[in-house]
Amino acid sequence: MTNQVGLPLWLLAELTYRCPLQCPYCSNPLEFASIQTELTTEEWFKVFKDARQMGAVQLGFSGGEPLVRQDLPELIEYAHQLGFYTNLITSGLGFNEEKIAKFKQAGLDHIQVSFQASDPVINDMLAGSRNAFEKKKDIARLVKKYEYPMVLNFVIHRHNIDQIEDIIKLCIELEADTVELAICQFYGWAYLNRQGLLPTKAQLERAERITNEYREKLKAANNPCKLIFVVPDYYEERPKACMNGWGNIFLTITPDGTALPCHAARQLPMQFPNVKDMALPDIWYKSTGFNHFRGYDWMPEPCRTCPEKTKDFGGCRCQAFMLTGDASQPDPVCSKSDHHHMIVQAREESEKMLALEDLTFRNKKNSKRIFVSQS
């Protein structure tokens, strides 16, 4: 088996589930408040060292909000010394010039700042904090000042998609190098709030048209800003190659040390090992959880004989589980799936508007309530 398995090139370190934001589209597990333990600095060092020895090259620091970890500069420095290309994925809340200078000195390579909306009121509401919008703009300017490539990430959903033009204008004003206009993917809290977040088809088409118009304008003005528009699975007829195949490239370590092939796999009815109990090479190459959906043998029909299986690897296992209750089913996004009608139905339901206030926000109180009702 070992020689057929790819290297864990991309390591995602979810340092903590603590976060000052309460985004209703967060991909963290619903029960995050019940997971209190976090790996220590030394335990993270060991994860980085082992992953690097196994061939990992990219390391993303995420969360929750990674900035709440006081040892972040040490973690960055250690990862940098090991030779990782390091990326900080942050909301920017809690960031300041002193921290960014420290991170630069520690060798951080890349920063991605997420915004919630171009409208300060909506942004602050989603962020659960006043002035979050202005603070984020300041951070974006600091990212530029410290000569980082500036990647701004906007999660787009039905409550901000109609402001796409303002969002793009804001990014241009902030001199972003790359803008990710990522339509919400439905995992964790986003799945819980799907009906209130999924844009309608008309909204999506308008947003894509405006993005294309701005691409042309930027090109004509010789502005290198790159706009990336990510269409949600729910408007596709074929599934995405989720994680580039299960256990192929991506290795996620959650705050408590659980190792996952993707950020959403914790919800699956399967055992995943913890770095405190098992060596990383054994986790990657030998554990049941990582081997379960590798390759093509696990596939049912129509995936098994589908000519596209080498391209999409059967789609997303977590999505199959969330929608059908069985992670080994074909991804319902695929129009060949017997469950594709569930995707079509979700599109239809998106026509019924839900107010922003009706969404379930990702916070400790809601997480505890959900955890109690599930257990």
Ligand code: FES
């Ligand atoms: Fe888990 Fe797609 S998010 S396999």
